[in-house]
Amino acid sequence: MPETSHVVRVSGVTKNFRIGKIEVQALKGVDLEIARGEYLSIMGPSGSGKSTLFNMIGGLDKPSAGKVFIDEVDIAQLDAYELAWLRCRKIGYIFQTFNIIQVMTALENVTLPMVFAGMNSDATVKKGMRLLEQVGLGDRHSHKPFELSGGQQQRVAIARALANDPAIILADEPTGNLDLTTGEEIIALLKRLSRERRVTVISATHDIKMLNVSDRVVWIRDGRIDKIENREELSISIGKIRVRE
Amino acid sequence: MLSVELRGEARKQRAAPAGEFTDEFPMTQEPLFGERPGKAPRADRLVVLPFATSVRIAYQSIKVRFFRSLITTLSLVLAVSFLSFVDVSNDIANGMLASGDPELRQSLLRAGYDFGPEEANVASTAKQRWIIILSLLVCVVGIVNAQLMAVTERFREIGTMKCLGALDRFVLRLFLLEAGMQGLAGALSGAAAGALFALAAGLGRFGLEAVREVGAGDLGLSIGWATATGVGLSLLGVLYPAWVAARMQPVEAMRVEQ
Ligand SMILES: Nc1ncnc2c1ncn2[C@@H]1O[C@H](COP(=O)(O)OP(=O)(O)OP(=O)(O)O)[C@@H](O)[C@H]1O
Numbered sequence: 001m002p003e004t005s006h007v008v009r010v011s012g013v014t015k016n017f018r019i020g021k022i023e024v025q026a027l028k029g030v031d032l033e034i035a036r037g038e039y040l041s042i043m044g045p046s047g048s049g050k051s052t053l054f055n056m057i058g059g060l061d062k063p064s065a066g067k068v069f070i071d072e073v074d075i076a077q078l079d080a081y082e083l084a085w086l087r088c089r090k091i092g093y094i095f096q097t098f099n100i101i102q103v104m105t106a107l108e109n110v111t112l113p114m115v116f117a118g119m120n121s122d123a124t125v126k127k128g129m130r131l132l133e134q135v136g137l138g139d140r141h142s143h144k145p146f147e148l149s150g151g152q153q154q155r156v157a158i159a160r161a162l163a164n165d166p167a168i169i170l171a172d173e174p175t176g177n178l179d180l181t182t183g184e185e186i187i188a189l190l191k192r193l194s195r196e197r198r199v200t201v202i203s204a205t206h207d208i209k210m211l212n213v214s215d216r217v218v219w220i221r222d223g224r225i226d227k228i229e230n231r232e233e234l235s236i237s238i239g240k241i242r243v244r245e
Numbered sequence: 246m247l248s249v250e251l252r253g254e255a256r257k258q259r260a261a262p263a264g265e266f267t268d269e270f271p272m273t274q275e276p277l278f279g280e281r282p283g284k285a286p287r288a289d290r291l292v293v294l295p296f297a298t299s300v301r302i303a304y305q306s307i308k309v310r311f312f313r314s315l316i317t318t319l320s321l322v323l324a325v326s327f328l329s330f331v332d333v334s335n336d337i338a339n340g341m342l343a344s345g346d347p348e349l350r351q352s353l354l355r356a357g358y359d360f361g362p363e364e365a366n367v368a369s370t371a372k373q374r375w376i377i378i379l380s381l382l383v384c385v386v387g388i389v390n391a392q393l394m395a396v397t398e399r400f401r402e403i404g405t406m407k408c409l410g411a412l413d414r415f416v417l418r419l420f421l422l423e424a425g426m427q428g429l430a431g432a433l434s435g436a437a438a439g440a441l442f443a444l445a446a447g448l449g450r451f452g453l454e455a456v457r458e459v460g461a462g463d464l465g466l467s468i469g470w471a472t473a474t475g476v477g478l479s480l481l482g483v484l485y486p487a488w489v490a491a492r493m494q495p496v497e498a499m500r501v502e503q
């Protein structure tokens with residue numbers, strides 16, 4: 001691939017929500033380019049529009065204006081089948097609230113995307129077990145979500161997000177509901193998997209721990225990109241944040 | 246144009262044997278949407294949910310939420326057992342008439358059955374039919390209500406499935422399958438219970454002679470008819486809730502915090 005290709009390109013995206021007669025502008029024109037294999041964090045205070053941007057990139061919601069390109073394809077042009085295929089094969093989602101399907105076991109959760117992708121059931125089980133082992137839950141495959149801790153559920157979600165070898169992992173506050181150490185473990189796991197598998201990780205967060213592992217950090221404020229910092233510039237601003245807090 | 250490319254890529258991936266993967270070099274290095282000229286293959290085969298898997302998921306879902314499923318089905322069981330009771334009672338009366346035994350005929354008249362001296366058949370009365378129709382209507386309304394609640398309870402599960410690539414019709418199919426299975430189990434037990442009650446009542450009123458005369462074919466037909474009606478009603482009741490579930494957008498499901 002030429003250097004110029006971006007796995008995700010966000011161009012002039014705005015998003016308005018209408019609540020009754022009031023119009024809320026959650027995104028006020030965001031431009032962003034994300035390279036393949038990058039580990040990108042989207043940082044910002046609560047209500048700044050992180051989740052909204054996340055939903056746009058993941059094809060879960062449509063922008064009011066502007067375009068989102070996944071591998072230079074405008075996802076607004078995709079029909080329902082192609083969008084489902086994109087969600088199934090190309091993007092892995094991880095949510096703050098884990099979103100493990102409660103009626104299914106850990107293994108069934110991990111294999112479901114592979115079933116959707118048309119894999120045969122022996123292969124899904126084999127691969128599902130391997131993914132669960134990779135996230136350290138090999139022995140918990142037959143457990144239901146309510147028998148797992150929050151951190152373990154999030155691991156299942158990570159294994160599930162990786163099921164179809166996606167190009168992009170979208171994580172909306174993956175550590176938001178976890179304690180400090182568990183959060184760190186999850187971050188380390190995401191980082192390791194992104195490096196090993198060369199997956200692009202885009203994670204919305206207000207967890208400062210995320211900064212250490214990020215290649216780039218996008219700071220969002222009030223629906224706009226405040227600044228974008230590379231890894232090298234980061235240590236300075238981390239210092240500043242520490243001081244400010 | 247864009248979608249042609251996407252379909253091309255999809256075809257390329259399908260060409261590889263299912264289940265082949267390498268952890269070391271995942272596909273992520275390839276372009277997402279390959280360029281491949283030519284006629285686009287059908288795109289609607291891209292994501293699949295095999296029927297057997299749908300059945301398994303639906304069954305599991307009922308099993309896990311057994312209590313809720315039971316409540317959803319209870320009104321159906323009652324309505325269907327009433328239907329079956331009325332039908333089988335008539336079967337018994339018809340069997341007694343068909344036997345040609347004047348004593349049985351007399352005991353039917355004594356019991357309040359209304360038929361002329363020449364008639365060899367009793368049919369359900371208009372009043373009975375109305376009560377049956379009403380009870381079935383109430384039952385459908387109850388199912389719609391319970392299923393709509395089930396959909397709101399399960400919005401997160403539905404949204405998650407959609408994020409994993411489920412199509413609207415997968416969700417629709419899962420709900421219909423669940424309702425079908427619940428309907429079949431509920432209607433069958435309701436029909437059997439109704440028939441048993443009717444036979445027991447016949448036994449009490451007319452004695453063993455009378456009940457012996459009931460045609461096995463008639464009995465089976467009544468039970469079968471009541472069961473089929475129950476399954477039909479269960480499916481009818483879930484149509485709108487399933488449609489609501491299928492149309493749910495993944496982002497709506499994700500937005501709500503627990
Ligand atoms: N569905 C919606 N309807 C109306 N307003 C919405 C909706 N979703 C988001 N908003 C508004 O858009 C703005 C940005 O919300 P968003 O959820 O993107 O913030 P966030 O940065 O993810 O915050 P947090 O860190 O708390 O998750 C907020 O003002 C919010 O009220």
Ligand SMILES: [Mg+2]
Nearest residue numbers: 050051052172
């Ligand atoms: Mg958020």
